[in-house]
Amino acid sequence: MLILARGANYSHHYASMAASFCPALPHHLKPTPISRFPKVSFSFKVFSSQTSADENPTRVGFLGLGIMGSPMAHNLIKAGCDVTVWNRTKSKCDPLIDLGAKYKASPGEVAASCDVTFAMLADPESAMVVACGEQGAASGMSPGKGYVDISTVDGPTSTLINAQIKETGALFLEAPVSGSKKPAEDGQLIFLTAGDKSLYDKVSSYLDIMGKSRFYLGDVGNGAAMKLVVNMIMGSMMTSFAEGLLLGEKVGLDPTVIVEVISQGAISAPMFSMKGPSMVQSKYPTAFPLKHQQKDMRLALGLAESVSQSTPIAAAANELYKVAKSHGLSDHDFSAVIEALKVKIKD
Numbered sequence: 001m002l003i004l005a006r007g008a009n010y011s012h013h014y015a016s017m018a019a020s021f022c023p024a025l026p027h028h029l030k031p032t033p034i035s036r037f038p039k040v041s042f043s044f045k046v047f048s049s050q051t052s053a054d055e056n057p058t059r060v061g062f063l064g065l066g067i068m069g070s071p072m073a074h075n076l077i078k079a080g081c082d083v084t085v086w087n088r089t090k091s092k093c094d095p096l097i098d099l100g101a102k103y104k105a106s107p108g109e110v111a112a113s114c115d116v117t118f119a120m121l122a123d124p125e126s127a128m129v130v131a132c133g134e135q136g137a138a139s140g141m142s143p144g145k146g147y148v149d150i151s152t153v154d155g156p157t158s159t160l161i162n163a164q165i166k167e168t169g170a171l172f173l174e175a176p177v178s179g180s181k182k183p184a185e186d187g188q189l190i191f192l193t194a195g196d197k198s199l200y201d202k203v204s205s206y207l208d209i210m211g212k213s214r215f216y217l218g219d220v221g222n223g224a225a226m227k228l229v230v231n232m233i234m235g236s237m238m239t240s241f242a243e244g245l246l247l248g249e250k251v252g253l254d255p256t257v258i259v260e261v262i263s264q265g266a267i268s269a270p271m272f273s274m275k276g277p278s279m280v281q282s283k284y285p286t287a288f289p290l291k292h293q294q295k296d297m298r299l300a301l302g303l304a305e306s307v308s309q310s311t312p313i314a315a316a317a318n319e320l321y322k323v324a325k326s327h328g329l330s331d332h333d334f335s336a337v338i339e340a341l342k343v344k345i346k347d
């Protein structure tokens with residue numbers, strides 16, 4: 001029997017379910033008060049009252065162990081899941097192997113040895129090659145298995161990967177996340193999923209280990225679109241914030257006070273409060289690399305183009321990210337875009 005429930009009301013039930021097949025759930029994943037989950041959610045969380053440990057996948061693959069993938073895989077291992085990892089740069093697997101993860105030498109071998117495989121890759125190109133390239137995950141897929149791509153990519157890329165995975169008889173779910181390095185470490189990500197509903201149901205307990213909420217959005221492409229819309233807004237907000245800080249400073253205001261004033265008013269946002277103090281000191285410790293934010297602006301502009309939607313603010317913001325990249329700031333946090341506005345034009 002399927003039970004449909006508003007997310008907030010059934011958090012205890014979810015944690016119990018996760019606990020049922022990931023025995024060593026850490027304290028924060030044990031059944032918790034409902035305050036851990038959003039009070040209002042426009043999505044329904046869906047689960048089956050008949051779900052049991054036996055019906056759930058028990059061997060989990062994880063491909064791509066960068067800033068996000070490493071802590072996400074770490075949380076699965078900490079929760080007692082049977083995790084097999086792969087990363088292009090093998091050394092990034094070592095800390096997880098030390099924690100008990102298994103290792104395979106290619107995405108295809110991971111997929112062949114696991115029931116469900118998650119992938120967290122940099123961009124459309126790497127997501128494609130890891131899923132569909134030689135020795136890619138698709139080469140190890142077969143009926144009964146599932147592939148969950150968490151990377152931020154565009155809808156057309158996701159659709160191509162879906163088609164390749166489906167040809168093997170396996171299921172596909174796109175599941176990009178909102179939330180950055182710290183939420184990934186804390187298991188507080190927001191999953192924006194679309195694709196095979198039965199795979200969504202099958203992996204929901206894993207999503208609940210890595211995240212605080214999840215949305216099922218229907219057909220493949222909707223998760224990617226939601227993620228790109230959110231990140232387009234975020235990228236434009238950051239450039240606007242940077243402009244304001246620099247303008248304020250130039251007219252003699254203390255930028256630290258500007259950050260404080262903003263934090264108390266209608267435009268307060270966690271992003272401004274978290275990143276503002278370090279931006280004021282021209283420090284950009286990387287949580288979300290600037291090159292990925294620029295990639296997301298580019299993909300969002302492509303999405304807008306595909307439906308003839310005007311997005312002039314995002315287009316202008318994208319130019320600043322491009323300038324910042326050309327100044328060698330790709331691997332800094334995306335808040336380093338402020339440096340693009342400090343660049344002096346030579347006489």
Ligand SMILES: NC(=O)C1=CN([C@@H]2O[C@H](COP(=O)(O)OP(=O)(O)OC[C@H]3O[C@@H](n4cnc5c(N)ncnc54)[C@H](OP(=O)(O)O)[C@@H]3O)[C@@H](O)[C@H]2O)C=CC1
Nearest residue numbers: 064065066067068088089121122126152180181287288292
């Ligand atoms: N950081 C953040 O705050 C967030 C990021 N995202 C999105 O998540 C994804 C991952 O982000 P993040 O972890 O920050 O990025 P990182 O740059 O830290 O990690 C990228 C991963 O992709 C792998 N990779 C890159 N190119 C290739 C390739 N050609 N073949 C195989 N593997 C490749 C890297 O392997 P290697 O280690 O060998 O380089 C690494 O595992 C991106 O799509 C990003 O937009 C989403 C939400 C938040």
Ligand SMILES: O=CCCC(=O)O
Nearest residue numbers: 152178179180231288
């Ligand atoms: O894609 C990156 C998102 C970063 C965030 O949501 O803080």
